[in-house]
Amino acid sequence: MEVWQAFTIQSLTEPDLQPLNAEMYDELFQTVHFCLTKLKDDDLLLDHLDLLLETERLYAVINGLALNGILQPHRLSPQLMRSVLQMHLESITKTDMPSS
Template sequence: MVDAHARRTELAEAVWRIVVRDGLEQASVRNVAREAGLSMGSLRHYFTTQSELLGFALRLVGERIEERIRAVDTTGDQRAVVRSMIDEMLPLDRPRRGECEVWLAFTARAVVEPTMAGLRKEIDERLTDAFAAMIRRLADAGALRPGLDQKVEAERLYALVDGVILHALLRPGRTSNATAKATVGAHLDQIAPAAADER
């Protein structure tokens, strides 16, 4: 007997592959079942409805990203720490790019689909907290430029990163990866200049 959770994870990963390759609209129960090498009857044994399957797949993406962020070494220069945390969100390599594409596909649908809006809101709140924590981390280390409103800066950084992710997804290639890192780097240099850290 196979662990039920492992099977569900396998199916979620099949969803990811399809979303990345063909888009969310191709993630039908039949296609997912075929991609996972199962019959659609089997799939329905683990996920009764399609939204249940898609929701599980998205939630798993969020958990993976959070896990990687938690794994970042938080000692040393706090500007570098925040930079590393943001790097874990950017689509800089294949798996991370896949995660971001899944995120985007769900995000776009959540705008009109009330079912997904709840889950999307939950993720949004988690991310809001994460970026607030990053700004607080800079402030506590005395690295944040004086006179900045922490709440506004958290939202600004959050929006910037989402925009950078979007652009990196839409302009594939090495140069766009460099642009993404440079853009985030320039922003961090602006809100937490090296000089302010070295007093």
């Protein structure tokens, strides 16, 4: 994540890197969308949810956890990050997600 964040920051001032940076973010977004679509197809996602909105929200949660994990590792342990992510997934699914 540190390398990814450093690359992202560098791409802000180097236009040649911007297409690759955009591609990396798009691939993560598409991965999150695929996972949520799979949950929906398997009838595990709550029925009333907007798939695109939930993709944006989960994408933001993942990015926020990653960034905060880099900037404040003393405050946000890997276990706490997993717990936050699990709680979020449990809030949008019909059944409890398996614990890690």
